[in-house]
Amino acid sequence: MKSFPCIAAIEIGTAKTVVLVGEVLSKKRLNLIGMSEVPSKGIQKGEVIDFKAASEATHAALEAAEKSAKIHLEKIYLAQTGGHLQGFFHTGTVNVNSSDNIVSQSDIDRAIFEAKQKRLPEDRVYVHHIHNGFSLDDRQLLEPTGVQGQKLTAAYWSVHADTKRLRDTIHLLNGYGLTVADVMVSSVASAKMVTTSAERRSGSLVIDMGAGTTDYALYQDGFIIHTGVLPIGGDHITNDLSLAFRLDRARAELLKCDMGKACWLKEDQNETFWLLRDRSIGDRSFPKKALVAVIEARVKEIFQIIHKRIEPLVDFKQLSAGVVLTGGSALLPRMHMVAENVFGCPVRLGENPSWVRDDLRLPPYSTVLGLLTQALSEGSPFEHTKSTGSQPLWNRLAKMLHLTH
Amino acid sequence: MQTQLSFDCPEPIFPKVKIVALGGAGGQVLNRIALPIGWTQLWLDTDLRSLNATVNGGESLTLGLKTTAGFSCGGEIDLGRQAAEENKQDLLKAFEGVNLVVILTALAGGCGSGGIVPVVQAAKASGALVVVFAILPFSFEGTRRISIANQAIANLRSESVGIIPLSNAHLLEGSKGKIALDALALADEWVQNFLEIFTQVFLKPAYKTFDWKDLSSLFGEKFGKTIFGFGKGSGPEADDQALMDLLLCPLLHLPGDASRADRLLLWIRFSPDFPFEVLEEIASKVRNQFSATQDLRLAFAVNNDVKASIELMVLGVIDLQTPIQSIKTTMSVSRKVTSVVKPANSSRPDQKEFDFLADALNERGFFGKTPSQLVDGEDLDVPAYIRQKIRLQV
Numbered sequence: 001m002k003s004f005p006c007i008a009a010i011e012i013g014t015a016k017t018v019v020l021v022g023e024v025l026s027k028k029r030l031n032l033i034g035m036s037e038v039p040s041k042g043i044q045k046g047e048v049i050d051f052k053a054a055s056e057a058t059h060a061a062l063e064a065a066e067k068s069a070k071i072h073l074e075k076i077y078l079a080q081t082g083g084h085l086q087g088f089f090h091t092g093t094v095n096v097n098s099s100d101n102i103v104s105q106s107d108i109d110r111a112i113f114e115a116k117q118k119r120l121p122e123d124r125v126y127v128h129h130i131h132n133g134f135s136l137d138d139r140q141l142l143e144p145t146g147v148q149g150q151k152l153t154a155a156y157w158s159v160h161a162d163t164k165r166l167r168d169t170i171h172l173l174n175g176y177g178l179t180v181a182d183v184m185v186s187s188v189a190s191a192k193m194v195t196t197s198a199e200r201r202s203g204s205l206v207i208d209m210g211a212g213t214t215d216y217a218l219y220q221d222g223f224i225i226h227t228g229v230l231p232i233g234g235d236h237i238t239n240d241l242s243l244a245f246r247l248d249r250a251r252a253e254l255l256k257c258d259m260g261k262a263c264w265l266k267e268d269q270n271e272t273f274w275l276l277r278d279r280s281i282g283d284r285s286f287p288k289k290a291l292v293a294v295i296e297a298r299v300k301e302i303f304q305i306i307h308k309r310i311e312p313l314v315d316f317k318q319l320s321a322g323v324v325l326t327g328g329s330a331l332l333p334r335m336h337m338v339a340e341n342v343f344g345c346p347v348r349l350g351e352n353p354s355w356v357r358d359d360l361r362l363p364p365y366s367t368v369l370g371l372l373t374q375a376l377s378e379g380s381p382f383e384h385t386k387s388t389g390s391q392p393l394w395n396r397l398a399k400m401l402h403l404t405h
Numbered sequence: 406m407q408t409q410l411s412f413d414c415p416e417p418i419f420p421k422v423k424i425v426a427l428g429g430a431g432g433q434v435l436n437r438i439a440l441p442i443g444w445t446q447l448w449l450d451t452d453l454r455s456l457n458a459t460v461n462g463g464e465s466l467t468l469g470l471k472t473t474a475g476f477s478c479g480g481e482i483d484l485g486r487q488a489a490e491e492n493k494q495d496l497l498k499a500f501e502g503v504n505l506v507v508i509l510t511a512l513a514g515g516c517g518s519g520g521i522v523p524v525v526q527a528a529k530a531s532g533a534l535v536v537v538f539a540i541l542p543f544s545f546e547g548t549r550r551i552s553i554a555n556q557a558i559a560n561l562r563s564e565s566v567g568i569i570p571l572s573n574a575h576l577l578e579g580s581k582g583k584i585a586l587d588a589l590a591l592a593d594e595w596v597q598n599f600l601e602i603f604t605q606v607f608l609k610p611a612y613k614t615f616d617w618k619d620l621s622s623l624f625g626e627k628f629g630k631t632i633f634g635f636g637k638g639s640g641p642e643a644d645d646q647a648l649m650d651l652l653l654c655p656l657l658h659l660p661g662d663a664s665r666a667d668r669l670l671l672w673i674r675f676s677p678d679f680p681f682e683v684l685e686e687i688a689s690k691v692r693n694q695f696s697a698t699q700d701l702r703l704a705f706a707v708n709n710d711v712k713a714s715i716e717l718m719v720l721g722v723i724d725l726q727t728p729i730q731s732i733k734t735t736m737s738v739s740r741k742v743t744s745v746v747k748p749a750n751s752s753r754p755d756q757k758e759f760d761f762l763a764d765a766l767n768e769r770g771f772f773g774k775t776p777s778q779l780v781d782g783e784d785l786d787v788p789a790y791i792r793q794k795i796r797l798q799v
Contacts, residue, residue, distance in 0.1 A: 083778065231778050232785050239770040240788035244797060249771055251698035290797040305780060307548065344548050377745060 006033070006071055009371040010061070011079040011186065012169060014043050014212025014235060015328060017058055018368045019065035021073070022376070029377050031308040032357065033070025036061045045231040046186075046213040049170040058172045066277035071181055075179045077375045079256045079367050080127060080169060081186040081213050083231030084162035085231045089132070090118050091152040103136065103152055111154035120160050127166065132223045134403060157225055159185050182375070187227045188216035189370030194326045194350030195219065198297070202320035205310060206350065208367065209302070209329035211235045211312070216306050218313060219321075234329035237298050244294045245275055246288070255291070261339075262299045264292040282357040303342040315328075326363040327371040352389060420504035420607060423447055423533075424600070427520055428485075428609035429477070430511030430540055438597045441604040447499055449524065451516050452477040452487045464499060466677040468492050468520060470796045478515025485519020496527035505607075506533045509596060513542035515548035518557035525564050534620060536567035536631070538596050565721070567631040569656060571595060581658060595656060602718045603637055605673045606704060619702055623668050623722055630665045632721040633659065634696070643676075645681050648690060666721030669697035674706040674716040691719065726793070 006025045007030075009016050021034035038061040042053030066073055092114025096107050115131055134141045136149035144152060170180050191206035200219040208215040218226040237260070242252035259273050271288040307316075315386040322345045325335055330349060339347040352361045352369055358368060426435035432448055436459050440446065450456040453475035467475065469488020489496070500506060506528040508515035510570040521537065526533045539558060553590055561568055571592045590750025607620065633653035640648025651657075671691050673684060684705070691703050708714060745783045769775075772786035779785075783792055789798045790797065 044772070045778075049775065165609075230780075236772075236786070239772060239786075239788060243768055243770045243788050244790060287798055293795055293797055294788070294790045297795050301785075301789045301793075311552075340585050342548055398408075 001064075004031075006069070006073075007181075007372065007375050008034075008073050008076045008078050009079070009375060010058075010173070011371065012043060012054070012058055012172065012367040013040055013081075013210055014038055014046055014233065014365075015210065015382075016364070017061040018139050018365065018370050019061050019076075021071065022066055022372050024376060027386065030372065034065050034067075034071070035360075036068055038064065039346050044212060045083060045233075046082070046210070046229070047231075048172065051168065055172055055175055055285050059176050062173075062176050062178065063103035066125050066149055069330055073102055073178060075090065075181040076173055077371050078169065078173065078183045078369045079186045080161065080166065080183050081215055082161070082165055082230055083212070083213065083229055084165050084187060085127070085227075085229045086124075086161075087157055087159040087227050088118075089155065089157055089225070091115055091367055092117065093151055096150055096152055101146050101148050101150055103149060105145060106116075107142065107152050107163055108154070111152045112156075113152040115156045116158065119157070123163050124160045125166060125272070127161045127183050128188065129331075130157040130159070130188065130224045130227070131155075132157055133221070139318070155228065156323070157223075158284075159227060170353045177359065183372055184374060185227055186213075186367045187217040188224060188227065188367045189368070190215065190350075190366040191217040191219065191224065191324075191327050191370070191373060192372040192374060193366040194324050195224070199321035199324070203314065204322035204324055205306075205314075205343075206320060206324045207303075207306060207330070208363075209233055209327040209335075209366075211366075212330060213327075214302055214306070215328070216310075218312065226310065227322050228306070230302060232298075232302055233327075234332075236333075237295055237329070240294050240298050243289070243401035244290070247275065250274065250332050256295070256332070259288070259291060260332055261288075261292050261293050261334050262338045263296045264289055265334075268292065288337060295332070297333065299332070299338050300342060303339050307342050316343050316345045322348065324348055324350040326350035328367045329363040330363050367371050413641075419544035420500055421445075422505045422603075422608070423500070423503045425449060425506055425508045425524065425528075426525060427510040427524055428461075428506055428514060428692070429455045429459070430514070431509035431517060432456070432539075434457075434540070434593055436461050438594050438600070441600055441603055441608075443608045444600065449483070449489075449516075449520070451475070451520075453492075458742060464528055466492060466495055466499060467676070468516070478519060480513075480550075482519035482555075482557070485515040486520075488516070489520035489523035493527055494627050496524060497531055500528045500531035500533055501529060503528070503533045506535045506758045507600070508535065508537045509540075510537065511540040511542070512554035512557040514553075518553050521557060522560050526567055529564070529566070534567075535560060535564075536569065538569045538592075539568055540592055540677065541570055541572045544570070548755075562630075567633075567720075569595075569631055569633050571656075579742070579774060598632065598635060601782070602672070602716075605674065605706065606718060619670060619704075621671060623720065630723045632669070632719060632723070635716070635718040637714070637716040641713065643713050644679075644687055645713045647717050648687060648723045651691075651717045651719065652694065662676075664689040666695045666719070667723055668700040668723035669695055669705070669719055670702050672704045672706070672720075674708050676708055676711045676714045678712055679715065685717075687717070691717070695719065695721065697721065 003027060006021055008019060017038050017040045019036045020032060022030040023033050024030055038057055041057040042048060042050030045145060048054045058358055062073065065219035065380055092111045094107060094110045094114060096103050098104060113243055120126065129371045134144045134146055135153045136144045137151055141147060173180055186210055190208040195204055195206060201222045203220045206217050213233050214230040216228050217224050237251045238256050243246065244320050247255065268288050272285045273288055273291060274283050274285050276283040323343050325339060325340055325347060336347040338348060350366060352366055356369060416691060421443045422443060423437065424440065426432040426433060427449045428453060429450060429746065432455065435446065448460045448465040449468055451468045451473040453467055455477065469491045472488040473484060478488065496508055508524060512518045512522055525535050525537065541554050551611060558568065558570065623790060634651055634657040636647045636650030636654055638644060638650060671688060673687060675684065688703055768788065769786040775784060775786065777784040
């Protein structure tokens, strides 16, 4: 029996489901004791489309993780993605109560409470309130306690989800007998892993390109001021190749992984490739330019859509840390070149920190690692704020979704 | 008693046509092309030095002396717009009495992209029809300039003017192996061709001409995109050649464009040795190719100076309400194709011969059963290369 408490995190992606189990050694130290990764089923564009198939794959991943960690899991943290996630910026402003206008904790609690009160339509539920700092009489402050001022404003970027879709994902885990301790937006989880605090302060855009979705998070002055999800990912590149060259899905995926590049360079000029590559009769040779043209059209479009959404918020030339790419699909060669062309600023491929063990340092694991580390850290976006006296997010979610466990 | 009859034939009235160069790039194009007789010129720029260096006859007007003090706009659209608005009265005066204004401009900078709408508005307020040749930036000029150009085109579309975008990147696709100067001069060539053909079609007498009203009704009501293309052929298969040349005209294959028209003008100039039924066949094929079954107007002219030669021009618009269809493949132009005119008593519907790609826009592959992912009106599950009409070299 383990002497330290354990936490587990799960990412149910379109291509793979990853579970990590960690042993909590202290508030900032965690020992990874179990891991599993299984191909996902019944998930498309980050959402459950076949509950039975998704259940089987998820339960297989959880079982493998328990075996790997040699423990029995009870609670788990969930990374959530999907095109149904939307966000908005909202503030709450209160007058400082005390006669000497010194801000107290109760003023902060009231401002935070006000900032989270915007009503959502009936079929939507909040999943994440991301703190964007305070301002006191138009002065930006990280911590206003004890400072003199009259009007205190708390700002949040709040993410909400479709109730039914969120419920489907939570049910997958409830079906295994697990409680969902909390839910975190995937873009936030991966962004924290692949950026340094300096990069987050100076401004950066993190784009996580998975198989089913592309999630992005924009940092400015250390805060996430915008997140978003495009329900397009590596699977769309595969689908495009499948239709362009009349291949089945598996062959198109192999072609993409083996020969695919995100853009064309002069050195590819005379290169050709065989479509089936198994010496079968009827195999054909194509110029590589055709393959790259299909991929480039899709990749460029993804970046252009993100650029269009982010452009009103930030001048890309001022984004000191530039763009960071992560996720499995970001591993496609020359992806960063297409991104540089679209965004007009430096782009790098994100990597998980050096303290992560080698097999988890690749971009596909940044979301689940980020989720685990966030679950560990205090004052995380999970908002179990004792000072507010408010219920943990899970309890509120459970009530909203009428879940029992 | 003799009755004397006098026949006072009025002088033929030809439309007054003016070509306007807006900004430095527009000025350079106008400087390089040979202007057909009948056209007057107007050079517009905020940059005094550039204007002095390029003006080559005709009138010139420095825009926005108060706004930019004789300097360029520095790529600022707002400055370009303010500069043009500063001289609105001068522009109205310059366009007085003009029937058609053709504007040459590049849309990535400040003067062109900012000044184009006020200039167009002044021309229209004077009662002129307007066609804009908009030179678009290369992809390597950066996303900001491309974004400026796209916004300028969007602003222009709401003014209901003919817009012929000259995408340098697209025109260059067909110029591999050409030396740089020749490749970059492709935009000049298209403008030159437009002016020459337009002069032939509208300013010279012919057997059956287009009335000025034809052009007015084409550009008169609110419309979406403009279609313009031309082709020529000579020799024993001149008609097939001309049709093929027309269909392959790069101006009909620009990104975002579609080869169909709700209202279309077709002009055919032929050598005297052409039989009439060949002309009928050409008109039918063009009508089917562009689906211009509702409103296709024809004009003919004879070129007595050549033999076995034919030239074609199409100028049309797509109405705002009409959804844009996929681009069509090239038509079969063999002489063996029999007349496509239906027998009068046939009950078969017209076969859309060339819509091979019509279904491609519905191809979603393994996302077929999932709901559409609509962004800016496009279903993102349909392959990007299909929606962007990218031709794969296989």
